[in-house]
Amino acid sequence: MSIEEYQDIIQPRRTELSNYAWTARTLQPTVSFKILPRPFPESHKQNVFKSVKVMELIKEISQKENVNQPEIKQRLLLILDEIGYTKNIQIIRWLAYILTKIFLKITSGIFVNYAGIQKVKSRMGDCPVIFVPSHRSYADFIIFSYILFFYDIEIPAIAAGMDFHGMAGVGEMLRNTGAFFMRRTYNNDTLYWASFKEYVNSLVSKGDLPIEFFIEGTRSRSNKSIAPKYGLINMVLKAYFLKQVPDIMLVPVSINYDRILEETLFAFELLGIPKPKESTSGFFKSLKIVKERYGCIYFHFGEPIYVREFLQDKLTQSQHSFGSIQLHEISEAEKRLIPLLAYEIIRKQQQSTVISYFNLIALILNNNLTRGQELTSNQELIREIRTLRETLRSWGATIFEKHIDDEIEESLLVHQNLIRRDKNMIGLFRKTISVGNLNPEKLKAHSLSEVIISYSVPFVMLQVYANPVLHYLVDAALLVIILRSCGRMDKDVLYSHFCILRSLFFYEFILLENLYKMHFEEALLQLSNEKLVTCKQGQYDIYENNYLEEVLISSIQPFILTYYIVAEILQKLPSLVDEKTILANVQKVLEEAIREKNIFIHPYCMNLDSQGNCLNSLTKMGLLLKSKKDNKTIYKINRASVLKLKTDLETYIPSFHVIKSFDIFLHIKSKI
Known part of the structure; x- marks a missing residue:
């Protein structure tokens, strides 16, 4: 969809002599349902x-x-x-x-x-x-x-x-x-x-x-x-x-927003730091925007x-x-x-969903950071935007754009609190964040250190801006992960793997089961057209290792890793356990692994949204039994079923080789 199909409703206000005259105009509003008398x-x-x-x-x-x-x-x-x-x-x-x-x-x-x-x-x-x-x-x-x-x-x-x-x-x-x-x-x-x-x-x-x-x-x-x-x-x-x-x-x-007003608050909330109570004084403070x-x-x-x-x-x-x-x-x-x-x-x-250029920039930087590249040159960014833009358009995405150089410049200006630019290179902007004294009782999970919070917030914010693109990528990404991990297979077996992962990510990437087959067929066709997947004698396989494969795997990697760690933690906890204990243990393991900095682990894995989605999925699948007691959410763990899920997830970890981060798996296992 082109920019010409959208109307900027603010533009007329920039050129008129009086904004008041517009707001005071005669109104004849269209009603929903004509009823007389009104x-x-x-x-x-x-x-x-x-x-x-x-x-x-x-x-x-x-x-x-x-x-x-x-x-x-x-x-x-x-x-x-x-x-x-x-x-x-x-x-x-x-x-x-x-x-x-x-x-x-x-x-x-x-x-x-x-x-x-x-x-x-x-x-x-x-x-x-x-x-x-x-x-x-x-x-x-x-x-x-x-x-x-x-x-x-x-x-x-x-x-x-x-x-x-x-x-x-x-x-x-x-x-x-x-x-x-x-x-x-x-x-x-x-x-x-x-x-x-x-x-x-x-x-x-x-x-x-x-x-x-x-x-x-x-x-x-x-x-x-x-x-x-x-x-x-x-x-x-x-x-x-x-x-x-x-x-x-x-x-x-x-x-959709180029920049969300509550972006920092959302990052804190995803990490378990409770949102401040809405108040009139808070409302007026927010006017600093x-x-x-x-x-x-x-x-x-x-x-x-x-x-x-x-x-x-x-x-x-x-x-x-x-x-x-x-x-x-x-x-x-x-x-x-x-x-x-x-x-x-x-x-x-x-x-x-309208995809902005910053959504693409976030996806690109996320991929580069996942494979250990801290900085991205302007020329590389333009090249990768063009590659992803054409692929996403052919996959049905609406990308809002003007001139590519102007769009990048505007995006970096709007997000200068998150993205730093040094000459011709761009990367994440890091700064020390102080959250003050937090009551551990009010935290939703583990009490993360300020060092880890300061390190993690920019990564979480970046992923939040990459997330709107994932709706267009998730099906193809799952197929690539399956084929890269398991090797050549026929269509029925591939679809069986796809359904397992789609069911597991039911709350992460919303899709009803009756649409699985349609999405599977569409994704298979998309990957074939991109020459990323090939079919010979009824067997599907990865055709070649290219940039798109990297992006697809890195875009889904934090979610697979999060779900795997939840499954691992559930194996170690008592058979009856409250939700906060589960979430706190998952975050604690990840905090220790991230603090060592031996290998890059995406801090988005610590987000409670995905961990909660995982627990909801496991409950829906019958692996957990959910109940309430003393205002706490309690889970009864079916250990045998959770162990099988963990084993299934291990099947897909080898795909991380493509983005040079297979060792994450071994590093995390050593911490649990």
Whole structure:
């Protein structure tokens, strides 16, 4: 996709005489679903208050707790005031003006695929519209609303976490621009839970605003897709299953940043250092970002998914034909369809990922550092960017670019806090990091030394920027690793190995099992076209050792190594062990191995995101049994199965020879 297909919505603001005149313009916003008379924000609270289901629950609570119904109704009003959004157009205009000034100062542009958002806008009005963006930064929903304001689309009702609710001034400002708030947990408060579900149902079935929520549930600290959460999409789809609306249009949106505002915080969190609590003072401290540059931001509106079309051959006869519809819940059969839809949204977000030049630079530097090359020349960087750019384009990636020299210059300027340049050579910028006194009880894993944290943070940040490219590389990388480690094999055996690794990395590189075969065939074709894999007499093998093979193996190496170490550690721990103990032991082993500096071990292996993904995968595969006790996550280890997994992973370690780091395996084994 070329730059011409994206519109920089900030550019017009750079040339106009008055930004205020633009924010004060007459608005005729396009609504999601045409309803007359138009509902007000208070209408949704009233709908919940009159709900048959909620009224029945109030009677039950009254009898159970021996409390008068008026008192419970008063609790309900307080809950609805906590949840509900409002709309204040003056605050929206004021924010648009302030944000314009900030974006003009810190960004090189906010780019939106014009055809994508116009297609969505042209189809609005006939059914509820649900925007489902990827979640990479706290800035996501603010910029998203700004984009809709630019295109004169109604600002959505936005599902926001209670983290913001408690921030004095900020919470109310967000509420006035469409945010409705949800608790992370409801502690068996059945009245709250029922009220929230009814509130969302009212937004969908009786509202005319779009709705926006993040299906991943939280920001992805790794800058990769994470497994979807089903809570909100379950509530949203209820209106369709109960035939309260004719259809629902889900709009997947991919958000990508040249530089993420929280990049350093994310690196700390991945290493187990807890994030600071959101506060108003913290919010104002964060405004120091106006002194720095963050490059471009990319929003890609994907092809809408219509629920009726997606589910038409999967739904059986409706089970909601009799009795009061307000008392119905979606059936178990309908619930089983929700993961298919949720993962399809993630897949479309991945397909819409926009790769920037710095993503390619991060991938290249990661590869060079993995094979022991500290510095990369400008000429080498340009050559390798061109090689990867052409390969990735042919593999379906959208790479956003202008002139290559200008793009590299801009990338290095934006990331001068991470990348150093000495004459014609570039490498990682190293500096001492002080994290102060940390309470070991609040750490998520091992108490890493400041020396190791200072060393590791730049590597972790670099990997975070390489991660968005991995969606396009992972399938080919797995095939190369299998063939390079195991040698020549026929297609069925190769596919069997591929399925083992794909299943193991289920939470790392999101993909449903029913798509394994398609991805396998596509990756095999891609590698054949690149002359990296050859087939003779029905046997597949590596054709030649080249640069692309190096990049593919080094891109996946930290993940294979992390999972291998987790399996090794699980063999040494008691059969019943809590999650923090597992993570702390993995980090401790890696810290010792990294500190010796006998051999390069990528510090990203210490990230808790991948270690947690590994434990989730092993639980899904039945190798671990997960339970809760005293607010701790406890795992029961199936040692025989974990031992087999460890042995399987050892099969793929020989591929590390290609990037001259096979000795990592032996070095790590000596530490465990």
